[in-house]
Amino acid sequence: MSERQARPASNAEAVDPLRVWFRFIRLSRRVTAAVAAELRDLGLSIPQFDVLSTLSEREGLTQQELAARLYVTKGNVSGLIDRLVDAGLVERRPIPGDRRSHALHLTPAGAAVAERGIAAQAAYVARTLGRLDEAELETFEELVVKWRELARTDASS
Template sequence: MSRPEPSPHADPLRVWFRFIRLSRRVTAAIGTELRALGLSIPQFDVLSTLTEREGLTQQELAERLYVTKGNVSGLIDRLVEAGLVERRAIPGDRRSHALHLTEAGRDLAVRGLAAQAAYVGRTLGRIAPQDLASFERLVLEWRELARADGAAR
């Protein structure tokens, strides 16, 4: 595999566009893999999040996924209808429900996570460990700059 050489005078805007294009490419690729399992990316986001922490309310789930509660509501309705997620009453709270995976939902989430891990292994996993560590450091630094910029606004 030949590695493209970055410019010695990297332009932040050019790097930004490359990063956005890469994000679109990998999102499309994993979307194809998930569709083969019968999942959309938003459905997988919900199922995989619930594998990490069941019992979230729709509001908590929306916050974790960086979407509105309205966006999550219809998605949860469809996942409940498909038998993948169930809503359980929260004692003392008549307005919210805790979200839990069904056995079928957990199985599908695990298969989706395996597909995602396989794709990452075939792509990002082939980068040299020291380069991957540098990339992670840069992504974390960028994340902190983005957070600080968002907090300043």
């Protein structure tokens, strides 16, 4: 029996935003752990996959641009890139006229691993979130977008 069935919602009982927050955090941890396990089977960590998937969308980024896209420091990206270069998945290419920065590109092996990681993530999403019906998914997306906007507003206050 689900939690919802065990405790029917009462119109008199207000939904507690803090309880929703904790459920969301626990769900986030569960989803992250599940995806991490699938990526681990490919020999990747989540941060490494984030780099590969970002570069699969837009190659030629500098480490600084990549760090900004991933919301991490340039130092964090530097170590990740070093490991991905050593693994033969990413290469640094000189940028003409800029001796300090390099453009980041996937190697053919990196592109293949990124593709497998994206497929694994898509399969997980299909097995979980993808099982919501269209109306539920639309509502969920609207709420997530609204929450994101509230968070952005709060961060800029």
